[in-house]
Amino acid sequence: MKKLISGWTLIKLYTILVYVWMFAPIVAVVILAFNPQQFGTFPMEGFSFKWFVKLSQNSTILEAFQNSLVLGSLTAIFSTAIGVPAALAFIRYEFKGKEFINTLLIAPIMIPEVILGVALLLFIRWLQQPKSFALLLIGHVVLTLPYVLLIVQARLVGIKREYEEAALSLGASPFQTFREITFPLLAPAIFAGMLFAFTISFDDVTATLFWATAQNQTVPVQIFSMLRTSISPEINALGAVMIVLTVSIPLAAGYVARRFARGNTP
């Protein structure tokens, strides 16, 4: 019996080590963001917000932030607008070739972004259109659609058809049924899809490098070009801001969604 316990302890220890390995670099970024030294490296010598202040005065970064927010939000809207009906079709209906169509729509997850980048750019070039914000948006919608489909489908599985049928048989009009029953049940799934699409769009580098012009640089693309000159402590500060933002948004959203879901169940 003694031996078994020590085996389990080893498993625990191993798991802890994997966690440390996974999070040490991320924690290091956040800590070093407060290092006042000129080179954003160890050892820490003091504690200051000066790189954050410098960051807030960097107009290129601020502009990139704005671009990223607009692009991410629009991507989230369009991607869920076309993804949610498709997810409904898969969950609600039986039809010929369902399995095949589902695989077809989700398989792009496996296509390397570089190839998506080349393909769309080549297509645009053949159509003799210049690179534009529209291209970036279209590309990001294509990039996020499979994920939206996956997430929304997973969330929709639990929603039963019977609720709507009950409402209809009790005399509600189709519109009332949609407003009172279907939409509130769909809302968390739509929300999750949008959040996911936003995050992927906000985070994307590789494909965006193909599609972005000098006017619509996003934050990750900007970080990428900053990196090529040198590692400045400003990058650590920007990284810290990004980490806090991208981690706290879904956590807060999850909390709101839970509150929302609780409010809807009698």
Add this chain to the structure above:
Amino acid sequence: MKEKPWKPWLLLSPSLTAVFLLLIVPVCFVVVYSFWLRAPSGMDIPAFQFGNYAKFFADSFYPVILLNTIRVALETVFLCLVMGYIPAYFFYRTESRLKPFLMILVMLPFWISFIIRTLSWINILGDSGLINHLLLKYGMITTPLPMLYNEGAVIMGLIQYLLPFMILNIYVSLDGIDKSLTEAAQSLGCTEWQAFREITLPLSLPGVSAGCLLVFVLTCGTYLPPMILGGPGNEMIANLIFKRVIGTLDWPFGSAISVILLLLLVIIVYTYNRYMGINQIFKSLSKG
């Protein structure tokens, strides 16, 4: 209740149109373009010739990059498996109250910017990074160890990115195993290790193989980690495509390299799908 048969197709039509027009057609374009001839200026010349492919295999330069990519992918798969199986098993067996929290922590990196996670390794592995700083401080070395800008650093970045996929895939598979199976085996006289080896391990293999496939495919298409953490010799196939298309504007050749990468992945995914079924991967992806 009788359904109108066209209704699901109506709901699907926006997605299908988008994927067809913006993905399938453009990818077919890449295939067509890979046979074209490069023009010295202006539009490239439509043709049907294999010159671009011949150029790729003409000497060892390009095939070496392809082989490098496959080797790095295999190494990453192996390390992700070694690092991922035990934590996944821990989640399956643990009865700790912290389990939901620990699971969220595994998924947390999905929410953190990929480029930040990649460059964060510079702070750890660099000449004045954490490891060298500690080793120097305690006098274990006198000059910093060169740990950055090599294949090891690239693989570190890749594991950081892909380990959560591996852990989740294995966990989903483990979670589907009825725990009473191992209990039965043990009550019949198996040791815990035997029960694991004979029951749990074989039943978790679908998740293991799904995780391996996903990690392999995602590594093969990777662009950023070799750019940020690798040296000149650590280029991977995606870097090559980017350089040819954006750098030298050699679209036909860039297309041909894209087709080669795509073919490699299609062959691997197709083979996997024949034996394992691709849906296993989507099942665990939707948990993320």
